[in-house]
Amino acid sequence: MAIALMTLVGEADRYLNAAQISDYCPNGLQVEGRPHVRRIVSGVTASQALLDAAVEADADVVLVHHGYFWKGENPCVTGMKRRRLQTLLGNDISLLAYHLPLDVHPEVGNNVQLAAQLGITVEGPLEPDNPRTVGLIGSLAEAMTAQDFARHVQQVLGREPLLVEGDGMIRRVGWCTGGGQGYIDQAIAAGVDLYLTGEASEQTFHSARENGVSFIAAGHHATERYGVQALGDYLARRFAIEHLFIDCPNPI
Structure with a gap:
């Protein structure tokens, strides 16, 4: 047909x-x-x-x-x-x-689809008052260490991620697929335990380390x-x- x-x-x-x-x-x-x-x-x-x-x-x-x-x-x-x-x-x-229409869509969007792959329950947007935000916040069914979550990401995406390990266990997660590393400060302000995106910039390491938040760059293409x-x-x-x-x- x-x-x-x-x-x-x-x-x-x-x-x-x-x-x-x-x-x-x-x-x-x-x-x-x-x-x-x-x-x-x-x-x-x-x-x-x-x-x-x-x-x-x-x-x-x-x-x-x-x-x-x-x-x-x-x-x-x-x-x-x-x-x-x-x-x-x-x-x-x-x-x-x-591009952005596929990032933000609530059913087939990159961010909700990645959450489904990783077993993250979506709770809402990373910035509720910003209509242009593309990132999301959600939670894991059970808390786990940053290293265990990184291994889970690697298993699902088939690519070893870059991990900056924070201070505690991971339950609340913020994420934005692709080149969303610039949203890490909004994620930190929202109280996440871990922020995940595709890429990393030099300053991303310092934002994560100095705020005690874990960070994963899992690949622009892969996410x-x-x-x-x-x-x-x-x-x-x-x-x-x-x-x-x-x-x-x-x-x-």
Whole structure:
């Protein structure tokens, strides 16, 4: 069964409330391909490796979290950007990308999906009074040491995390997938035992250590694999089309 491309795009835009979220890139259809869709290939980033895999899989749409045309980037279509766009346009494949709308969504969002993977019960936003916040706060069913929680993260995500160990047991957790290390101070103010994100900056260590809070950087790619899978599955069910998630390895 096939569905019209613009019907698929319209439903994804509506479901994620994409038009209402200010972002650093255009959300939705970034590159237009063939007019009908039978198969979606999803992945974290629209890298050349993912595009090549999508061509091999005979995809009609590539659905990603990290697409193209970021604010402040060089707009010239040269080098890597030319090769990527040539792959899409030459094979008549559409590129559908959602950044912040996919982080914050309450059902398929990266943050709620990561919580489900790690067994964290979501309690609410990291900053209840900030409508732009993307981080969440939640709790574990049973308290555990920071080292035990880090081993749990490694087992689930398949990647050894960076751990800065704090003062006590872990029960209350704050997190923001991807490059959310800048939210550590808000998490500390909210009274978490541990803050988890994808990346770390030099000052993150000091914020964690001097406040006695544990910190985990589990990988930008590794923490953001689950939202796009959930969105692809939703669209596949909604329109009775095929969906294949392809995980292109990225250690960062």
